[in-house]
Amino acid sequence: MTQNVITAKVPLEQRRKMIEFDRVHKYYGDYHALRGITATIREGEFFSLLGPSGCGKTTLLRTIAGFEDISSGSVLIDGKHMEDVPPNKRPTNMVFQSYAIFPHLSVGQNVGFGLRRDPRSEAEKAKAVEEALEMVGLKGYGARAAHALSGGQRQRVALARALILKPKVLLLDEPLSALDKKIREQMQIELIKLQREVGITFVLVTHDQEEALVMSDRIAVMFEGEIAQLADPETLYRRPASRRVADFIGVMNFLPAKVLGEGNGHVQLEVAGLGQVDVTDEQASAKPQGGEPAVGFRPETLTILYEGQTAQDRESPGVIDEVVYYGDMTYYDVKLDGVETPVRISMRNVFGRPVLDVGTQTRVAWSPGALVLFR
Amino acid sequence: MSASPIRRWARSEAASGWFMVSPTLIYAMLLLAAPLATIFAYSFFKDGYLVVIHEFTTQNYIDAWSDPIFRTILFRSVLVSALVTLVTVLLAFPIAYFISFVVPASNKSRWLFLITIPFWTSYLIRVFQWKVILNFNGVINSTLQGLGIIDSPLQMLNSIGAIAITLAHAYAPFAILPIFVSLEKIDRSLLEAGQDLGESKLMTFWRVTLPLAMPGVIGAVMIVFIPTIGDYVTPELIGGGKLPMVANMIQKDMLKIDNKPLGAAVAVSAMFVVAAVSLLFLFLNRRFLKVGK
Amino acid sequence: MKFSGLRAYAFLYLVFLYAPIALLPVFAFNDGTVIAFPLKGFTLKWFAQLFENETLAGALTNSLIVAFSTSVLATTLGIFAARSATRYNYPGKAGAMGLIMLPLVLPEIIVAVSLLVVLLAAGVPLSILTVILGHVLVATPYAIAVLNAAFSSLDRSLEEAAYDLGETKWSTFRLIILPLVTPGIISSALMAFTISLDEFIIAFFLAGEQTTLPTYIYSQLRFPKQIPMIMALGTVLVVCSVMLLATAEYFRRRGIAKTGAKDTGGFL
Structure with missing residues (x-):
């Protein structure tokens, strides 16, 4: 597949601003659905809105499409104010969660639906439909009845129907949630490739953190109508801005910590089970979040040391409390000395290395650089 | 930069909804709400023989309610309706249960x-x-006589029972459908749970099925009771005009005697009695309706 | 069989439901003026009388005009109300819909009498036009009930998708919603037609000097001599309405199949 010029060459921060939210609020009666959203989405970006149900992500997506009016603030698409522009006049198209395939039309009529007002000749339009179907891997399906398609095929028709209009922004509302796991994973890869090829800005709504991590250039994590963190997938995973974000994305262990002192770009901590640790300011969450300070770390940043192995950095003693075997991985819950709540450690299973039993006294290797401080 | 409030309202859901419903609503206002209001107003006007005098009076109600014939007719209407409702719903329930x-x-x-x-x-x-x-000399009598079971024909017409059975027949589907719908909604595993917990089939029916079907039964009662009380045809044809009900009286006052205020007062009184009986019935069954929601 | 008692009851109930109708053809083809057993012999003369009857033809024409107009108007008004009820939420919706659906629970005599009073006071002459006004009022709630089912089985994102793909609200309605609810519209129209054709009280009060089929039948029921012909008429009407209903049911099912929804049963 050919890579689009924009997605291939130009770094994100140098690209044109495609969508700009400025202090967007949305009320439904007394319910405050969006609470001051400010964010910028760039041209050719694959952007995800991630959050639990009811967090406002779909509402935000629908303000881009024009299906929801905003109560205050502004939404700009490609530099133009959109408040008075109805959905049919916006340079956006949407792939709906239910796909919204018109059941009384054929596949080809569905894909060509948006071309009705296009001045091109019927032959050219038919060619465009054929190309769009080919792009989504449904070449030759044009004459079929739409209601006879499988879930995955419906999704492709919905994609072709939206992309044939060459929108500036493609909006995807949980497009993969109705598919089963295998097809979903396959479609994730196909969507990424397609996006790179056409170079259109994609905005995806999902509640599936794995999907967001796999597909996106950047992700906005939303809770209760606010963006809790906007970052690229790696930053989001490694340096979550709050305990809540950390909890929502993957598994994060937390241990209570006490701040002993700070200065020179470092914070000195006394962490339960780990002892005294120095972390850098970058590892600490920016603003205080209330509650007791704690350090967090991902299960894969810890390693259980077998006999004869030594830690490269630091190590702490503990007892294995629970073992969950996954085939390629084993999850151990380990009670570090002096801590009641076990921490989860994920270990890749290596041929010839036995899975340890519950109750085994063990040593855990870790590194201060992998910690995140929440305070 | 946001849309003007008027444009914004015009695009809002509420505006679209009102706009969409307005043709039908205006029709109902003009040809239903306004006439009902007029009838209500008429019932407080004076009758001046073929004309209506626009002067407030409660005399129509006093006349109507002090008339023993009106009281008899109203009482008979309620009685017949109640009887019809009882018969119809009792007969309909097993059918709804059977289908469901x-x-x-x-x-x-x-x-x-x-x-x-x-x-x-x-x-x-x-x-x-x-x-x-x-x-x-109808089907039943001629058959029974033909078979030698009876010597002289039975007098069945012109009775409340005959009116009741005719109306019970006419309103059968109205009773079956709501009961069927509420029976269909019952989660079948609840019944299995009931039996699993040691209830007999009969007790499960009594303690689980019936209470859950009550919203449908109540709906059936309302939908049969209200229209039957205003039935005109059956008392005329089956009752032979000798057992008039309230609709026949309204028709007589309005058209034959042409005392519109009195007819209006009778109509309004009848509506209030229907509403009162219905509300009383709903009130007595309120606990079932709460479960239903 | 396990439920044999219930099954036997269901059978008896059907006998109860169908007995009056089953008797219609029995007496319609019976060569005797008295409606009683034993039967006299086979004849078609009542049907011949039926087709020669000019007053009846006039009443039938009136009824067909009324029923057709009612059907069109009630379905049109029903589309507006059902669309509004299934698609939008707005304050006052319950009240508005309550008023529109009120004729369902209002004794027809009340509707008839109150309309009569207003029409007379307004100086409107009574004719089949005034009957249409009343019939639309009582048929619309039934039309709405049928159409509500058709509209609510529509996925809302279908119209959003069309809107999103560049269509206006009106062209979306024309291109997407209308084709998908057409079966519902047809069955609503058939239902309104049937209701109007059979309605007696309102026609009785509002038709003035003119007759419709039911008011004609009612006027003939007083004359024993005419009864066999009425039996023949009833037989014809039963055949017609069964055909009409079967058509309505066919379209309702096709509508369900088209939108891929599940069949939830009859005219609910």
Whole structure:
């Protein structure tokens, strides 16, 4: 597949601003659905809105499409104010969660639906439909009845129907949630490739953190109508801005910590089970979040040391409390000395290395650089 | 930079909804709400023989309610309606239960279709057919006499029982459908749970099925009771005009005697009695309706 | 069989439901003026009388005009109300819909009398036009009930998708919603037609000097001599309405199949 010029060459921060939210609020009666959203989405970006149900992500997506009016603030698409522009006049198209395939039309009529007002000749339009179907891997399906398609095929028709209009922004509302796991994973890869090829800005709504991590250039994590963190997938995973974000994305262990002192770009901590640790300011969450300070770390940043192995950095003693075997991985819950709540450690299973039993006294290797401080 | 409030309202859901419903709503306002309000107003006007005098009075109500004939007719109407409702709902419940629980899913709509067909054939002729069946020389009498079971024909017409059975027949589908719907909504695993917890079939029916079906039963009662009290045809044809009900009285006051204020007062009184009886019934069954929601 | 008692009851109930109708053809083909057993012999003369009857033809024409107009108007008004009820939420919706659906639970005599009073006071002459006004009022709630089912089985994102793909609200309605609810519209129209054709009280009060089929039948029921002909008429009407209903049911099912929804049973 050919890579689009924009997605291939130009770094994100140098690209044109495609969508700009400025202090967007949305009320439904007394319910405050969006609470001051400010964010910028760039041209050719694959952007995800991630959050639990009811967090406002779909509402935000629908303000881009024009299906929801905003109560205050502004939404700009490609530099133009959109408040008075109805959905049919916006340079956006949407792939709906239910796909919204018109059941009384054929596949080809569905894909060509948006071309009705296009001045091109019927032959050219038919060619465009054929190309769009080919792009989504449904070449030759044009004459079929739409209601006879499988879930995955419906999704492709919905994609072709939206992309044939060459929108500036493609909006995807949980497009993969109705598919089963295998097809979903396959479609994730196909969507990424397609996006790179056409170079259109994609905005995806999902509640599936794995999907967001796999597909996106950047992700906005939303809770209760606010963006809790906007970052690229790696930053989001490694340096979550709050305990809540950390909890929502993957598994994060937390241990209570006490701040002993700070200065020179470092914070000195006394962490339960780990002892005294120095972390850098970058590892600490920016603003205080209330509650007791704690350090967090991902299960894969810890390693259980077998006999004869030594830690490269630091190590702490503990007892294995629970073992969950996954085939390629084993999850151990380990009670570090002096801590009641076990921490989860994920270990890749290596041929010839036995899975340890519950109750085994063990040593855990870790590194201060992998910690995140929440305070 | 945001849309002007008026444009924004014009695009809002509320505006679209009102706009969409307005043709139908305006029609109902002009031809239903306004006439009902007029009837209500008329009932407080004076009758000046063929004209209506626009002067407030409660005399129409006093006249109506002090008239023993009116009280008898109203009482008879309520009695007949109550009887019809009781008979109709009692007869309908087992059928609704049968279709919902015994008939296989693929045949259900066929059964419902079968039950609604008679309902869509001429009401007048259906009512009249009961006269044919119950008449002095009608189907039942001639059959029984032919078989030598009775010597002289039975007098069945012109009775409240005859009126009741005719109306029970006419309103059968109205009673079956709501009960069927509420029975269909019952989660079948609840019944299994009931039996699993050691209840007998009968007790499960009594303690689980029936309370859950009550919203449908109540709906059936309302939908049968309210229109039957205003039935005009059956008392005329089956009651032989000798057992008039309230609709016949309204018709007489309005058209034959042409005392519109009195007719209006009778109509309004009848509506209030219907509403009062209905509300009382709903109030007595309020706990079932809460469960239903 | 396990439920044999219930099954036997269901059978008896059907006998009860169908007995009056089953008797219609029995007496319609019976060569005797008295409606009683034993039967006299086979004849077609009542049907011949039926087709020669000019007053009846006039009443039938009136009824067909009324029923057709009612059907069109009630379905049109029903589309507006059902669309509004299934698609939008707005304050006052319950009240508005309550008023529109009120004729369902209002004794027809009340509707008839109150309309009569207003029409007379307004100086409107009574004719089949005034009957149409009343019939639309009582048929609309039934039309709405049928159409509500058709509209609510529509996925809302279908119209959003069309809107999103560049269509206006009106062209979306024309291109997407209308084709998908057409079966519902047809069955609503048939239902309104049937209701109007059979309605007696309102026609009785509002038709003035003119007759419709039911008011004609009612006037003939007083004359024993005319009864066999009425039996023949009833037989014809039963056959017609069964055909009409079967058509309505066919379209309702096709509508369900088209939108891929599940069949939830009859005219609910």
